[in-house]
Amino acid sequence: MNRQLTIFPIPKAGKISLVVAPRGVVQSLMTMLAALALRGRVIVLDGGNCFNGYALARAIRQHTHQVKDVLKQVMLSRAFTCYQMTAMLAKLPIDGTPVIVLDMLATFLDENVNFNKRQRLLDNSLNLLRRISEGAPAAVWARTRATPTGEDQQFLAPLLETAQDIWELQAPEIPVHQLPLF
Amino acid sequence: MPEFSGWLLDLFEDPREGLILYFIGEDGMRWRLSQSFPITFYALGKDAELRALWQHLKDRPREISLERSQRMDVFKRQAVTVLAVTINNPYEARKIFQQTANRFPNLEYSDADLQISLRFAASTGAFPLSHCHVVADELHHLKEITVLEDAWTLKSTPIPLQILSLSPDVAPHHARPSYLTVEILGETYHFDLRTWRPLLVNLRALIQRYDPDLILTDWGDTWLLPLLLQQSEKYHIPLGLNRETGRCVSWREERTYFSYGQIVYRGQQIHLFGRCHIDRQNAVLWNDYKLDGTIEVSRVTSLPLQTSARVSPGTGISSIEMVTALRQGILVPWQKQQAEMLKPAMDLFTADQGGLVYQPRIGVHKKVAEIDFVSLYPAIMVHFNISPETILPNPTADNLVPALGLAIDTSQEGLIPKALRPLLEKRIEMKKHLASTPTWDPYRKNFKRRASALKWLLVTCFGYLGYKNARFGRIEAHQAVTAYGREALLRAKEAAEDMGFRVIQLYVDGLWVQHPDKTQPEEIEPLLLEIQERTGLPISLDGIYRWVVFVGSRQNKKRPVANRYFGVFQDGSIKVRGIDARRRDSTPFVSDAQMHLLELLASKPEPEDALPEAIRFIRERLRTLRNGQVGLSDLLVRQRLGRKLEAYRTLSPAARAVLQLQAAGKEMRPGQRVPFLYTMGKPGVFAWDRPQHPNPRTVDVERYQRLLLRAAGIVLESWGLDEEKLTEKVLSDASQLTLPVPRKQHPLKHSRNIPGIVNPTVNPTLKNKAQ
Structure with a gap:
């Protein structure tokens, strides 16, 4: 069978793995998530409402017929504000369960919240993540946007400093003009 | 000692007097009164941090008083210990709170940033534009205020606004x-x-x-x-x-x-x-409900008139919820921390669905009844007691939400149902009243506008339950509403089929049904009663169509689209959804023509009989277009600028128009509508708001012709005339009419003398060949 391979290694306890990539990486992340879920419980915190259940189910199906059982191993919660993201990280059990945070910075790039406050909440969140990663595998995906702003970089920098394993992926360049066919 | 009856016009904080209130007296007098109005916010958190806050504030007894208190936290479903910070002058409250929040960022705060009018409404019952009786002292300090008509009164006394x-x-x-x-x-x-x-x-x-108000x-x-x-x-x-x-x-x-x-x-x-200022061009939904609706929003939401004119219905709903919470002693969180419960990914497949849709069959359907649940989602919230605090995570209780691993606590009315109930009841009452009000009644317009304002509030209340910044939003409650909605629609479908109806379409809160023998409103009544019996939710007949047409999607004509249809009711009125006649970004030239075609079809007992006239009409519109007789303002397209210019990879027509405006020194922001004309050559558009006048000869007539034929094709394709056939028929016939005219000069040469305008005498087929 032509199994999908995860391009990222399975995260390990003791360090934070960071994937910096555009939205297209979700498929690969779901493959990695499937690999983790096959081993046991996984917690997913979704900051950008980008969890793709169908892609995950397909990735699981390549390994087992018991898709529903494996899907039940993935515990999901979505955060829509930076307050919620921080509160969720604070509430997570530190019991060795792997934690995957999807599009973590999306909630911190919310212009409705004061900049300093967002920075403070991001610092708090990273501290919490550090604490979680001491006893459990932790991986974070930071989404890169097509037209990044200065703020994107300001919020990405502390995340890059915190992570130990960093994977940076770039979207392929799209040619502005149609390439000649003949 | 002043004592009068009148209307509360405006209220605001004042650095010296606390709260200032302006009233319109029944006698025509205008009153300015003041009141000392201390306000309280609450801090929640660890004892050590609360103690630090108390020590920080305790030395300002003239400005602030502090108290340890218990308040209800709706998300924790219990009373929690809080530090109540009462500020004597409301004018200082915002500043003191900001200082406090900056110094103690780890504490949670409640009741912190509420509009003064909401606090006043919660404590006295008097809301902006409420009719009330007022007693004041010689210094014009407000002593007593009694509301004479509450916000839910159907026929309130008109306000003599200047x-x-x-x-x-x-x-x-x-x-x-x-x-x-x-x-x-x-x-x-x-x-x-x-x-x-x-x-x-x-x-x-x-x-x-x-002295206008x-x-x-x-x-x-x-x-x-x-x-x-x-x-x-x-x-x-x-x-x-x-x-x-x-x-x-x-x-x-x-x-x-x-x-x-x-x-x-x-x-x-x-x-x-x-006094109040409303900018009609900057007011929300002004075109829909005008001043009557804005006054209604102000009254039911307790927001001042000039605020209610400019805020979204979502903010209005939020205000109603906040006033209800204040009255109940429930904490209004400053920043909601409550996130979604951790749930298995498997549950997402069942829980995270929207409304139920059964796609219709494309084409004409005759004698179809459209029945709609009345304000379905708000009705569900009220009827099933859905609120953030009533959702129980452990499904052991009786009131299980269909297909979700959740249950609803029905032991006590939740905050959201409590806030929505009077609004929903007023809307239903108003709808009934409207149905029985004759068209000549001078108050009908007023009722219609107020009903529309209430409708918008109710429409948004469901979305607000799942909105990230809503104070009392909760995603599980949001999911429960759609789950009940799907269940209600399925039960309605079963009831209809049990009674011999054929279901043509289901769409979130409505169903389209057909029965060969039941074609009158009174014959549909038993079905309505049966559905109401099976679901517990109010439902009404929207009307019976003589015929209704469901059209396919633009990308794939064979694929049905649920909310793209048009039809004619038995009373001759036309209902249109999702086509050019309804879309705000289509040109008046196209949308008016499409609407006229519908009127033509509706005017005949059999729509087929209108086809010759419809074709004549399209030819006539094309002739006026080619002759330059259509006003440029009728050719305007108004598209919304979807993002900042630098975020576009390929510039949309609206973005190209904005570039022209920028060159002329005019700035446009994302979200603004940009009016422009399609023109020939590059850049293909002319921004209407440029200082220069557009040259009518540069208008891209071919493009407008295509748009018209496409819109006409949507309406007529069910009778065998899709865009392609229509183009062939209309254009070829048009050329036949003009060709017999004898000419000395070759028509192609003549056409070049009028750049930009396609000469009506030129046969398009010949022209294409020449090119």
């Missing part, structure tokens, strides 16, 4: 206005905008003489009032826009935000003190 209206002769972003029209009490004045001194003197005289403007927020204030300062002629002396007008910044997946722009705002 309205001054100001509007320039032309939209200022389009061209430079030359005069200002001022209207008050049926009198109209025109002031020259080139001579500022007389304008300012005369306007000030009118304001002093009539409401200044109604066009572009007052974004252009007129800023300009008037600037000129007033330059010429040292104060206008007295505020009724409250010694206060400057209040400015609010422009903003762009996302709402229901669309980007929305709101211009800057200018608010007045002691």
